Amino acid sequence: MNTLEVQDLRFRWPGGEPCLDVPAFALAPGESVFLHGPSGSGKSTLLSLLAGVLAPPVGEVRLLGRSWDTLSSAGRDQVRADHVGYIFQQFNLLPYLSVLRNVLLPCRLSKARAQRAERAGGERETAQQLLQNLGIEASLWHRPASTLSVGQQQRVAAARALVGQPELVIADEPTSALDAERRDAFMHLLLAACGRAGSTLLFVSHDERLASHFQRVVALRDINRVAQRVSA
Numbered sequence: 001m002n003t004l005e006v007q008d009l010r011f012r013w014p015g016g017e018p019c020l021d022v023p024a025f026a027l028a029p030g031e032s033v034f035l036h037g038p039s040g041s042g043k044s045t046l047l048s049l050l051a052g053v054l055a056p057p058v059g060e061v062r063l064l065g066r067s068w069d070t071l072s073s074a075g076r077d078q079v080r081a082d083h084v085g086y087i088f089q090q091f092n093l094l095p096y097l098s099v100l101r102n103v104l105l106p107c108r109l110s111k112a113r114a115q116r117a118e119r120a121g122g123e124r125e126t127a128q129q130l131l132q133n134l135g136i137e138a139s140l141w142h143r144p145a146s147t148l149s150v151g152q153q154q155r156v157a158a159a160r161a162l163v164g165q166p167e168l169v170i171a172d173e174p175t176s177a178l179d180a181e182r183r184d185a186f187m188h189l190l191l192a193a194c195g196r197a198g199s200t201l202l203f204v205s206h207d208e209r210l211a212s213h214f215q216r217v218v219a220l221r222d223i224n225r226v227a228q229r230v231s232a
């Protein structure tokens with residue numbers, strides 16, 4: 001079974017032109033996929049549809065075989081908390097909460113992730129191990145997240161997305177604030193951490209220099225018929 005499957009998905013924002021028309025797109029378990037496209041081409045919109053945050057008026061998105069549209073709003077929130085780790089463009093850490101508590105948040109929102117972290121050696125231990133693997137040393141773990149550098153916060157956000165081994169990790173331009181050296185180091189750490197957790201990674205960026213890190217590279221225009229009509 002694929003981790004994620006899209007079928008005949010169409011979407012437009014109210015009052016706008018058609019934004020997405022994606023006949024088919026799938027992510028296999030454990031693969032790392034780089035999705036790129038220019039600014040404004042619909043990448044973040046597609047991610048919101050894949051994560052069940054937006055509902056498509058036409059078509060279907062299935063996560064682990066289950067269609068988002070079979071679930072209530074609360075049901076979608078729970079399935080997302082259980083199975084999806086999300087790294088946002090502006091990493092969305094809770095600024096006054098410590099680094100460690102930020103990483104443990106998904107375990108508070110999802111019993112499934114708490115249990116998986118527990119089975120992997122304990123929630124706290126798992127969070128600390130992830131932080132260590134992502135190069136965040138112990139002296140930073142109890143500091144408020146807002147006192148860390150941008151690059152450090154990005155790595156904390158990655159640890160939070162990975163805790164409790166979600167089947168799918170979605171990253172939306174998480175390296176936009178990093179210089180080239182830190183960006184490559186972050187990519188290596190993120191991919192290694194996903195590999196260890198067995199998580200499928202969908203990484204979205206307009207920066208095609210990142211493509212070489214991934215098993216598969218997809219241009220949004222190649223799966224989106226709206227872009228093909230515009231460029232035809």
Ligand SMILES: Nc1ncnc2c1ncn2[C@@H]1O[C@H](COP(=O)(O)OP(=O)(O)OP(=O)(O)O)[C@@H](O)[C@H]1O
Binds near residue numbers: 045
């Ligand atoms: N909340 C919204 N309401 C109305 N239109 C929106 C909304 N969000 C995005 N759009 C429109 O949808 C289109 C795609 O935007 P989207 O943010 O998905 O692109 P993107 O490829 O992620 O861009 P970027 O790389 O700049 O983040 C744009 O034309 C944008 O103006």
